[in-house]
Amino acid sequence: MSTSVLFDVPGPRARLRNNIITLVSAVVVLGVAYLLISGLADKGQLQGRLWEPFLRADVWTGMIIPGLVATLKAAALSAVLALVFGVVFGLGRLSDHAWIRRPAGAVVEFFRAIPLLLLIFFAQAGPATLSGYTVGVPAFAAVVIGLTLYNGSVLAEVFRAGVLAVPRGQSEAGYSLGLSKSGVMRLILLPQATTAMMPAIISQMVVLLKDTALGWVIAYEELLNFGLKQIPANFGNLIPSAIVISVVYIGINMALAHLATVLERRSRRSRGPAAPAGLAGPTAPAGPPSAESAGISVVADSARVE
Amino acid sequence: MESLLDFGPLVQEFATILAGFWSTIRLTVMSAVLALVLGTVLVAMRVSPTPVLRSVGTFYVNILRNTPLTLVLLLCALGLSDTLQLTLSRDPGINYYWWAIAGLSAYTAAFVCEALRAGINTVPVGQAEAARAIGLTFTQSLRLIVLPQAFRSVIAPLGSILIALTKNTTIVIVAGYIEASAVMKQMFDDYGGTLPIFLGFAAGYMVLTLPTGFFFGWLARRLAVVR
Numbered sequence A: 001m002s003t004s005v006l007f008d009v010p011g012p013r014a015r016l017r018n019n020i021i022t023l024v025s026a027v028v029v030l031g032v033a034y035l036l037i038s039g040l041a042d043k044g045q046l047q048g049r050l051w052e053p054f055l056r057a058d059v060w061t062g063m064i065i066p067g068l069v070a071t072l073k074a075a076a077l078s079a080v081l082a083l084v085f086g087v088v089f090g091l092g093r094l095s096d097h098a099w100i101r102r103p104a105g106a107v108v109e110f111f112r113a114i115p116l117l118l119l120i121f122f123a124q125a126g127p128a129t130l131s132g133y134t135v136g137v138p139a140f141a142a143v144v145i146g147l148t149l150y151n152g153s154v155l156a157e158v159f160r161a162g163v164l165a166v167p168r169g170q171s172e173a174g175y176s177l178g179l180s181k182s183g184v185m186r187l188i189l190l191p192q193a194t195t196a197m198m199p200a201i202i203s204q205m206v207v208l209l210k211d212t213a214l215g216w217v218i219a220y221e222e223l224l225n226f227g228l229k230q231i232p233a234n235f236g237n238l239i240p241s242a243i244v245i246s247v248v249y250i251g252i253n254m255a256l257a258h259l260a261t262v263l264e265r266r267s268r269r270s271r272g273p274a275a276p277a278g279l280a281g282p283t284a285p286a287g288p289p290s291a292e293s294a295g296i297s298v299v300a301d302s303a304r305v306e
Numbered sequence B: 001m002e003s004l005l006d007f008g009p010l011v012q013e014f015a016t017i018l019a020g021f022w023s024t025i026r027l028t029v030m031s032a033v034l035a036l037v038l039g040t041v042l043v044a045m046r047v048s049p050t051p052v053l054r055s056v057g058t059f060y061v062n063i064l065r066n067t068p069l070t071l072v073l074l075l076c077a078l079g080l081s082d083t084l085q086l087t088l089s090r091d092p093g094i095n096y097y098w099w100a101i102a103g104l105s106a107y108t109a110a111f112v113c114e115a116l117r118a119g120i121n122t123v124p125v126g127q128a129e130a131a132r133a134i135g136l137t138f139t140q141s142l143r144l145i146v147l148p149q150a151f152r153s154v155i156a157p158l159g160s161i162l163i164a165l166t167k168n169t170t171i172v173i174v175a176g177y178i179e180a181s182a183v184m185k186q187m188f189d190d191y192g193g194t195l196p197i198f199l200g201f202a203a204g205y206m207v208l209t210l211p212t213g214f215f216f217g218w219l220a221r222r223l224a225v226v227r
Helices: A012-042 A048-055 A057-093 A098-113 A116-130 A139-165 A168-176 A181-218 A223-235 A238-270 A289-293 B008-012 B014-046 B051-065 B069-083 B092-122 B125-133 B138-153 B155-175 B180-191 B195-223
Strands: none
Touching (some): A048 A238, A181 B069, A223 A238, B014 B155, B014 B180, B014 B195, B125 B138, B155 B180
16 A cells, blocks of 8 residues: 555554554454354354255256346346436436426436335336226336336436536537537537446446345345245245355446446546546546536435445 | 325325334434444545455445345345344344344445545545645544545535435335335225325425435535635
8 A cells, every 4th residue: 555645654663563453353354254154054054955056057047047137137128218218308407498307307306306116116006006907017017117217317317417517618519510409419418428427327227236126025036036035935045045146146236337447447548637546545436527517416426325 | 096186095094104204214314323333434444554454344345335235134134133033122023123224224334435435535635645744643634634524525425325325214125124115015005006195105205305415415515625
């Protein structure tokens, strides 16, 4: 950590102190790990028979892979729909016409302010009640509708911030070439905004992928459902199964998050001098700094909370 | 068809709904406090000079941030509480309440940690260099120069996290604790999934989230560090 300005390159005394702290914390960490593992062993969670199912091909082909496919299917479809929703409402909020701008703003703010689970419940129960229980909404559709509306609204704000962050000279140049309003938007602003906002968009995809797990609540048979309901029902191994499933989720999400970081680094590099290194080392994908200077707080990283 | 515009159920069940939202508020506040404490500890670990602590902090944040909250809460309720019999209270209701708070705050702490770290990153390197140049030690420069500026720049992100936490408490439904979304689900089962019920609950959540957003936005502007 010689790059950190928070502390000096340690001298002999500081090195000794650091080594002692390292030793003590390593002992504490190992102790906690030991307590966890011995605790699990005491409760019989480390028995071979509980873990053995994950070495069998049929468990993977019959349960985990189909679950993963269902999760990815819901995520992919909602991602595409949410992007469309985001572009439409994001640009709607930028419209010069108040009768487009205001309703688009209201829709975006509404869906952003309420919990996703409420949307999913209503997407499932609403149409059924309205039609006098003749129409049933499949769990898959309810999950996709909920994810689309919520993430679409978040993406609408991302697109809006991205468009506003494009330097004004760009659109002025477009107009001076004789492009129409929609031409400027389509050919000049949107491509630049999308490139600049790519890390934030991908971070939102991680949120979306994680939120497919809400399918559990309305019994959509995705990865979580297979991992925490069906596999434990067959083998009585809830904890091992939960651990395996989390590893799958973490792997996919970290790969996506890594992609966002790579894209951000690349776009930062192509935009000119590197941003000054922060005090606490690189932060995982955050919105481009230009978005904030446009007066809109899009913090991609905190958007990932949801 | 007339159920389409029937706000009656909202009036009839008003007490239950209020109780549901009260549970939501309690979950939010308790988890927010615990997540702030745990998140601060984690960020201290992540910027510390000790490599072991740094990697433990990074490991925790990466694991929790990339796991669905549904899975975290299910693991708390079904795994730790039911399978391993680690009960936090003899009363099952209180037990699930505390496990829900444990899951929510463990998950949210990872995001609090990242927000705080991003805040430390917004402090210009020159500030720390100046602090060092006038002879402040590591602790002094953190306490007097870096952290005061960092905390002021993370108010808005922390506000977003609090709002997200409020909305995330709905997922506690999988951990067997009754809050507002569970009340709505029950009312959908009892009265049908009508628009008034949905709008009523949506309004309830907006009453909680919108003022939080305005307050944190106001606070962030008021305390912003002028650079």
